[in-house]
Amino acid sequence: MKNPIRKWRNKNKYQYLGKQGEIVSFTKVNNPPLNFGRLPYYIGIIKFPGGGQITGQLVLEGQEPAIGKKAEGVLRIIGQAKDEEIINYGVKFKLV
């Protein structure tokens, strides 16, 4: 989120930290949009036992992503902020 105020307003931004969910679908974005760097990344839709379902980037670290696998919320940097911008910290999902 480019605008830091909009991000700050979202009081639920860290609610999935430490929570485990299931991968519903995923893809690898080879051509990132503006301000997301040049390296490809994985992104998916994660479903939670309580019923929530959200979009989030995936952290692989040795694992292969697959529909049905479990992933846990971790704090990471999202995108690449310019020098004068706020760093965008958010929740990504690390395959367990």
Add this chain to the structure above:
Amino acid sequence: MKTVVLGAYQTKFGELWDKGLDDLLLEAVQGAIEDAGIDKRKIEIIYIGNKLAGKLLDQNHLSALLGESLGIKTPSVRVEAACASGGMAVAQGCLAVNSGQFQTALAVGVEKMTDLSTEEISSALMTAAGQDEQANGLSFVGLYALLANKYLDKYQAKEEDLAFPAIKNHFHASLNKKAQFPFSLTLDQVVDSPIIARPLKLLHCSPISDGAAAVVLASKEFAKSKERKSVYITASVQRTGSLSLAKRDNLTEIEASSSASQAAYQLAGVSPEDLSLLEVHDCFSIAEIVALEDLGICQRGEAYYLERNGEVKLGGRRPVNVSGGLKACGHPVGATGVKQVVEVYNQLKGRAGERQVKEAKVGLTHNVGGIGGTAVIHILQK
């Protein structure tokens, strides 16, 4: 409801370096008015479908822009519904005429995209998607890739199955001199193209395009005075779906399309079996596959067979996207929805040349915004 389509026109779609937004608008509007055989001052209201001019070209006040070019003072407004802006402009036109307040209306869709870099355009297209999706760096291709992956997994389809809508639509475009890519593609070419977001490859994706299309709509009374055999819009239906893909329980169906089409069939008094042809929203080949299922052309999980077996190709039982679709005719975002109506109109009038569908009587257009946040369906009949 019965709105008469009086005239229609489409510009060439493609990378049109020497045409600006205003040039495209003017060409389409003048072309449609001329085709309708009426004076421009007889147009009582104008709807301009456009998604990106504000973000890409710093131009929002398109109504005044057109008024300036055309030298008219007609009431006019810009209509935006992401990639369904064009279809929405036609829908607003139908509303205006059917309200009884206006005898004629013009719906034009226009987009000028190629002045900017791919990354800028990619980011701009994401304004059709959810905040969360944008914040996490999802691209538009990535969004449909999430849907594609789920579809392949759910119905045990193969990645190769995604190639067939593109191959068919390119064949159709090879017969359409207004198309951006008027040439055929082979299976190998599609399968070997670079991966943009797994499983979607370059040749599964519609291009970045410039172009415009316009239709002149009229009431039955006005058309009677013109003494012509009319083509009517017998259903114009919009529905709204969730903005974000993640907010849906079922990732492989676009509910806005299904519910809009069901209501449209009822209004027009037709069923899917009555359709002579369809123009559907194939922003990505997976989108055409899912659309056929949403529109009741076949059962869930069967559409990819239809694409393989020739049933939806020109000459087959129910041709889909004989214009070349978004993939091969091109996808100037705001223009597409109107172009679809132009194509079906030309087919019903029997003037589609080499790609004429034999005995075309009933056609359906299907225009979607984002990943199904908006769906607009029109049914045209002779």
Add this chain to the structure above:
Amino acid sequence: MINNKRFSKVGIVGFGGYLPYWRLRVSQIGQTWAKNGIDLEKSLGVEQKAVASVDEDCLTMAAAAAGIAFQRAALAPNKIGAVFVGSESHPYSVKPTGTILADGLGLGNEYFCADLEFACKAGTTALQITAGLIESGLVNYGLAVGSDKSQAEPGDALDFTASAGAAAFILGPREDSLVDILASYSFCSDTPDFWRREGVSFPSHSGRFSGQPGYFYHLENCCQKFLQRIKMKIKDFDYVVFHMPNKKFPARAAKHLGVEGEQLEPGLLVAKIGNPYSASSLLGLIAVLEKAQDRENILLVSYGSGSGSDAFFLRTKKKLLSVQKKAKTINQYLKKNKQIDYLTYLQNYNLIK
């Protein structure tokens, strides 16, 4: 002057370490710069360093370590009344890491906080300040973290050892503690062995001057003066943990001070992870805590350039044993990781422009 006073009310109630997934062999770095990689590994005593992903930094690692500390502590987050993060690589020069960490952990709004910098001893200083606040009774619980995604100029000597990691400690009253903090001491001076000015990407250093007048002078003086105050000898300690810029320095200091191999070994992680600056001695401490028995004495002496050393006398309790395996251990990080090449490392650290 520091008063000769012991802590009586404070201990460690939770602790957690974090190491990123990637490792880079020193020999790889050496090869890139046409130096004999294997020789360097031998002379530094460092085989590989832990390096972070492009989307990790001091804050994300601190959060991961703190998460593990909370798993061991079983404490409601809003009980924390102090948050101090020590680092040489805080994400901002102005805007504290501590508040972003506190927000991520759901600590509420009521806590003492500021970011700390004192080169590699900022983490242990965070521990001292937090312990002081608890001892005074101003707060009951506090969070102290040392975390770094260390910067080093590609090809410079530091490039071979500067690594990434985080160590988090939740401190609280003795009634809840797993380890008691019994005493602490510091010894500092203005010594120009290593520095980095505002706005400059990479640190500078004075080569061999970092040794005797830097590391050894402060660490050994701090240690000896501390032991005199608390009237103990090196042999009274079951474990000794020193700051580890490489393997040679702590080994030599150990020799000078009469520390035996078995006392030093358990905390000596540097060969496998390199030097994660503010997390170095603290991760060594966590490795010790994850295997220690009941009622064992630990001596920790850190070193930060610029310069100074912090010393601690810690004593384990029975409760420690019940939480050692309760969360991810250092051993698990040491077992599960992956080698990357130098180019990927440079990309991850945005060093390729």
